[in-house]
Amino acid sequence: MVFPPDGAFVRGCDxxxxxxxxxxxxxxxxxxxGKRYQLGGAAESGRNHSYRxxxxxxxxxxxxxxxxxxxARGSGLAQxxxxxxxxxxxxxxxxERGDVVGIIGRNGAGKSTLLKILSRITEPTTGRIExxxxxxSLLEVGTGFHPELTGRENIYLNGAILxxxxxxxxxxxxxxVAFAEVxxxxxxxxxxxxxxxxVRLAFAVSAHMEPEILVIDExxxxxxxxxxxxxxxxxQAVSQQEGRTVLFVSHNMPVVNRLxxxxxxxxxxxxxxxxxxxxxxxxxxxxxxxxxxxxKFAENAQKVAQYIDVSVLNSKGEPTSITSDNESFSVECxxxxxxxxxxxxxxxxxxxxxxxxxxxxDSRDVPNAMPPRLTKGDHRLTVTIPPLFSxxxxxxxxxxxxxxxxxxxxxxxxxxxxxCDSRGVRVSRRPGIINLSLPWYHQRWGDKQ
Numbered sequence: 001m002v003f004p005p006d007g008a009f010v011r012g013c014d015x016x017x018x019x020x021x022x023x024x025x026x027x028x029x030x031x032x033x034g035k036r037y038q039l040g041g042a043a044e045s046g047r048n049h050s051y052r053x054x055x056x057x058x059x060x061x062x063x064x065x066x067x068x069x070x071x072a073r074g075s076g077l078a079q080x081x082x083x084x085x086x087x088x089x090x091x092x093x094x095x096e097r098g099d100v101v102g103i104i105g106r107n108g109a110g111k112s113t114l115l116k117i118l119s120r121i122t123e124p125t126t127g128r129i130e131x132x133x134x135x136x137s138l139l140e141v142g143t144g145f146h147p148e149l150t151g152r153e154n155i156y157l158n159g160a161i162l163x164x165x166x167x168x169x170x171x172x173x174x175x176x177v178a179f180a181e182v183x184x185x186x187x188x189x190x191x192x193x194x195x196x197x198x199v200r201l202a203f204a205v206s207a208h209m210e211p212e213i214l215v216i217d218e219x220x221x222x223x224x225x226x227x228x229x230x231x232x233x234x235x236q237a238v239s240q241q242e243g244r245t246v247l248f249v250s251h252n253m254p255v256v257n258r259l260x261x262x263x264x265x266x267x268x269x270x271x272x273x274x275x276x277x278x279x280x281x282x283x284x285x286x287x288x289x290x291x292x293x294x295x296k297f298a299e300n301a302q303k304v305a306q307y308i309d310v311s312v313l314n315s316k317g318e319p320t321s322i323t324s325d326n327e328s329f330s331v332e333c334x335x336x337x338x339x340x341x342x343x344x345x346x347x348x349x350x351x352x353x354x355x356x357x358x359x360x361x362d363s364r365d366v367p368n369a370m371p372p373r374l375t376k377g378d379h380r381l382t383v384t385i386p387p388l389f390s391x392x393x394x395x396x397x398x399x400x401x402x403x404x405x406x407x408x409x410x411x412x413x414x415x416x417x418x419x420c421d422s423r424g425v426r427v428s429r430r431p432g433i434i435n436l437s438l439p440w441y442h443q444r445w446g447d448k449q
Contacts, residue, residue, distance in 0.1 A: 026094045027213060027245050028118065032127035033091035035113050035269075039083040087113040088269045091127065097212075100239045100246040102260035102277055104253070104284055109266040111249045115139055115215050118247065133212025133245075134162055138202050147191035151182055151201055154190055158205045172208045179234070180204035181227075200227060207234050213245045214238060232259055253281045253355025282353035285413075286393050292416045293321025305341060305400045305408040308334040308378070310415045312396075325391050325435050326422040330384045331415070333398065342373045344408065347399040348383055353392050358433050359385070390435040391421040 088110045095101055103111050116122040118129065119137035145154045155176055159169035177183055180200040182193075190198065206214060214235065236259065238244045250256050256263060256277055263277040265284055273280050296309045313330040314320045323329040331348060347362040361383065363369045395416050400409040 025096050026130075027097040027099075027132045028093075028095040028247075029130040030091055030093050030127065031129075033088055033114075033117065033124050033129065034086060034126035035088040035110075035117060035122065036125040037085045037087060039085050086269050088117075088124075091271055093264060093271065093274060095245060095247070097132075097245055098239055098243045099262060100235065100248065100260050102256040102263040103247060103249045103266065104251070104256060104263060104281065105266035105272075108268075110269040111266055112139065112217060113269075114266070115217055115247065115249060118213075119215055131213065134210075135213045135215060136162055136206040136209055136211035137215040138199075138206045139215070139217045145190050145198070145202065148189055150189055151180075151186045151193070154201070155205055159209055162209050162211060164209060169209075172210075176201075176204045176208045179208065179230070196227070203231055203234075207231075207238060210242075211244065213247070215247045217249045218251060228255075235259060253285065257281055257354050278354070281355060282393065285351065285353050285355055285395055286416060292418065294319060295415045297411065297414075299336065301338070303336075303409055304338050305344060305374075306336050306338075307398050307400070307409055307411055307414070308336050310334075310396065310398065310411075312415060312417045313382075321416070322418045322420055324387075324422045325389065325419050326387050326437075328384055328386050329417070330382050331396055332383075333381045335379045335381060335400070337374050337376055337379060340373055340375050341402075343403040344374060345370065345401060345403065346381055347401065349397045349399075350385070350389075351395045351397065352389075352433065353394070356433070358389060358394070388434055388436065389419055390432055391419050393418050 091110075091114065103114065105111050113122065115137065116139065117124050118131070119135055119139065121137070121139070146157060149157060155173060156166065156169050159166075159172075177186060180197075180203075182197055182201050185193065185197065190201070193201070203216075206216075216235070232255065235246050235248065239246050246259075248256070248260060260277045262275065263280040264274050265272040265280050273283060294309070294311045297307055299308065300306060311319050311332045312321060312323070313332055314323050315327040315329065317330070320329075333346075335346070345363045347360070349357055349361075350359040351357050363381075393416060395413045398409075398411045398414045399407065401407050
């Protein structure tokens with residue numbers, strides 16, 4: 001599968017591994033890929049076309065004399081300005097057959113747009129793609145399903161879309177149903193399915209229809225934890241045992257590290273980095289922090305409670321961005337309260353470089369830590385964290401909520417810090433989350449007690 005149809009590829013360097021290899025090993029090759037949208041104006045010309053309904057044509061006929069009259073008087077009708085927005089620009093990479101590649105990035109980075117182009121749901125504006133194999137995509141709940149058809153009928157429909165014969169679908173049918181766990185509702189129209197049932201059946205169909213390339217978006221987050229683990233195991237089996245390629249988009253960094261040896265990091269529609277997943281995820285988490293050690297936040301008068309700044313303090317109460325694994329540190333925040341507020345609480349979470357939450361605390365943990373009503377004005381909060389965590393880089397996230405769970409302010413990756421090994425090794429990747437000095441007792445075997 002090649003699109004656009006013009007042009008040819010050349011033998012080149014694998015942008016993920018950095019090594020030169022035969023073109024036959026490459027199952028996906030992307031060169032100069034870009035996707036442009038027009039905001040507030042006419043659709044772009046060329047490859048993408050604007051389609052109008054019959055009612056639009058009639059309305060245009062009615063308005064034509066009115067437009068001509070104003071144009072004749074020189075006033076004209078103000079045309080809406082068209083603003084270009086590049087969802088993707090100059091994307092280049094290669095993926096080898098059997099690779100499992102994670103695609104990460106913040107909301108709006110272009111991840112879903114890239115998957116839609118690779119799945120041939122959307123055409124690119126620039127560049128070209130070569131795909132050597134059949135693609136099965138699961139991009140959002142219910143993709144490829146007809147709501148009026150039953151689960152059984154949709155299995156056959158999806159198989160036909162993937163180019164499989166009825167005999168091939170029948171051979172895989174029992175495995176699909178067993179994996180999806182929807183036997184009881186198999187002859188029910190899928191419009192009556194819950195979102196979880198939709199996802200279970202859609203993933204089961206995509207994974208068992210033997211596509212060469214399996215494309216999965218964050219949609220798996222809809223399922224329960226047990227089914228998510230089941231899906232992850234299936235994707236690992238699909239890659240390792242069957243040699244198929246998996247592209248996986250997720251905001252769950254621990255899952256990306258677990259499933260994907262390699263990773264593509266998208267930022268503002270461009271590739272920020274490609275490489276080993278653990279290195280890319282660690283860089284992504286660190287970059288997400290506003291600053292190391294200290295950060296200020298723009299004030300928003302619309303918020304009744306808001307964080308103004310945050311700082312990391314060492315055990316002596318001094319501002320720092322680096323602390324040791326054998327000393328405590330504190331997180332100090334300034335909060336603006338813009339009217340008297342009863343029954344609110346403050347939350348803090350600490351995530352490691354793999355995106356794993358290693359600590360969560362809120363002000364309700366300690367009785368009477370906060371007064372029953374916070375008065376209008378600026379307030380200073382300080383949380384002291386004991387020396388529990390292994391050396392590495394960490395990110396602090398903050399939140400303010402009411403006791404009725406209304407979120408008043410939330411800042412992900414508000415501030416970063418680095419915990420060093422007290423033995424002098426900086427940013428040691430010592431395994432484990434908790435770092436404790438445990439007592440060890442030694443006795444030579446045979447000595448008296």
